Amino acid sequence: MESTAFIISGLAIVFVGIFGLLTRRNLIRVLLSLNILSTGVNLFLVALGYAENAKAPIITETVRAGSEMFTDPLPQALVLTSIVIGLGSTAVGLALTLRHYRRTGSLVIGKEEDTDAA
Amino acid sequence: MKRRNEALIFLSAFILTAVLVLLFVFILWLDDGDGLGLMDAPVSERPSMHYVFKTTADPGSLSNASVTPGERYRNSAANIVTAIVTDYRILDTLGEVIVLFLSAAGAGLLMHERKRRISREAGVIVGTAVPLIMFFAVIVGAYIVLHGHLGPGGGFSGGAVLASAFILQFLAKSGPARRRALQFTEAAAGLALLAAGTAGLILEGSFFGNFIAQGELGDLLSSGISLLVYIIIGIKVAAELSALGGDFIGGE
Numbered sequence: 001m002e003s004t005a006f007i008i009s010g011l012a013i014v015f016v017g018i019f020g021l022l023t024r025r026n027l028i029r030v031l032l033s034l035n036i037l038s039t040g041v042n043l044f045l046v047a048l049g050y051a052e053n054a055k056a057p058i059i060t061e062t063v064r065a066g067s068e069m070f071t072d073p074l075p076q077a078l079v080l081t082s083i084v085i086g087l088g089s090t091a092v093g094l095a096l097t098l099r100h101y102r103r104t105g106s107l108v109i110g111k112e113e114d115t116d117a118a
Numbered sequence: 119m120k121r122r123n124e125a126l127i128f129l130s131a132f133i134l135t136a137v138l139v140l141l142f143v144f145i146l147w148l149d150d151g152d153g154l155g156l157m158d159a160p161v162s163e164r165p166s167m168h169y170v171f172k173t174t175a176d177p178g179s180l181s182n183a184s185v186t187p188g189e190r191y192r193n194s195a196a197n198i199v200t201a202i203v204t205d206y207r208i209l210d211t212l213g214e215v216i217v218l219f220l221s222a223a224g225a226g227l228l229m230h231e232r233k234r235r236i237s238r239e240a241g242v243i244v245g246t247a248v249p250l251i252m253f254f255a256v257i258v259g260a261y262i263v264l265h266g267h268l269g270p271g272g273g274f275s276g277g278a279v280l281a282s283a284f285i286l287q288f289l290a291k292s293g294p295a296r297r298r299a300l301q302f303t304e305a306a307a308g309l310a311l312l313a314a315g316t317a318g319l320i321l322e323g324s325f326f327g328n329f330i331a332q333g334e335l336g337d338l339l340s341s342g343i344s345l346l347v348y349i350i351i352g353i354k355v356a357a358e359l360s361a362l363g364g365d366f367i368g369g370e
Contacts, residue, residue: 015135015138018134018135018138019132019135022130022131023128023131023132057170057197057198058196058198058268059186059187059196059197059335061336064184064185070170072164073166073198073199074164074166074169074202077199077203077207080199080203080272080274081203081211081214084217084218084274085214085217085218087218087221088217088220088221091222091225091362092221092224092228094225094366095224095225095226095228095366098229098366099229
């Protein structure tokens with residue numbers, strides 16, 4: 001039950017990101033929506049490996065594999081990669097935004113005037 | 119005309135998102151327990167428990183097995199995520215590091231036509247506080263990098279903390295970022311990562327083979343190549359993100 005709630009909230013964040021991507025015209029806000037979307041996907045992936053009453057997959061003196069159950073470590077390792085790739089794509093997107101701003105003097109795509117609109 | 123377009127875009131986006139949400143709810147509604155089957159296997163029976171128990175035996179037969187501190191394993195990193203990222207799936211991590219390098223290089227290239235910004239000295243408060251904060255930030259970052267195999271942390275997160283310290287310094291000092299030194303550090307770290315892999319190939323017969331002795335699980339100097347790889351990645355990520363931050367600060 002807990003993990004279902006976890007998955008649903010992750011996907012809700014994905015939908016928020018999709019909605020932002022579709023409606024915003026300011027490039028900074030588009031990038032923010034993209035980051036929200038990828039956060040939702042990361043949450044969803046981690047949720048797939050969630051188990052109730054399980055510990056984080058780190059072996060210590062008191063928490064040992066075998067006596068305690070661990071959450072699935074594989075999605076967590078995958079999400080680590082996904083976060084780094086998200087950072088890289090955001091950096092390239094911001095650089096492109098900066099270039100667009102220098103060329104046109106506006107952060108808004110798709111129209112030339114009315115720069116204060118979202 | 120323009121206003122109507124705006125409303126149309128908003129409405130269609132709303133409808134599309136609503137359809138996606140409804141589709142998802144519908145699939146959940148239909149799911150009578152054997153839907154996609156992604157969540158069916160209990161975590162204790164999934165294949166990734168091989169990573170947790172550090173063995174290739176069938177995880178179902180391991181109900182009495184345990185992995186304990188003070189023992190030696192093929193990879194004795196206490197943090198299993200680190201064991202996966204820096205040992206079992208090191209090739210994925212190598213690709214990830216290359217992608218990060220490419221994106222940093224691409225962002226630097228896109229911001230090539232840079233105007234000199236009007237440099238302005240930071241105020242007294244910032245100038246006094248930044249060295250203090252940087253001192254602690256570097257300590258915390260080094261701690262996170264060095265303890266990646268024992269607890270939460272590792273080269274990527276620790277490198278980001280280290281980079282934040284250096285970016286803070288770029289903000290306080292108006293002078294140009296020391297791009298040369300950063301680029302050299304980054305290139306040296308990348309070469310060191312490949313050299314570690316090649317050393318494994320020569321000494322152990324497989325790329326990124328474990329050529330460093332595994333310590334006992336739970337020690338600082340344990341987990342063989344994982345610690346080395348995370349230190350190299352920490353240095354590389356710190357240099358990369360500092361250069362990226364310096365580009366953005368100097369860019370406008």
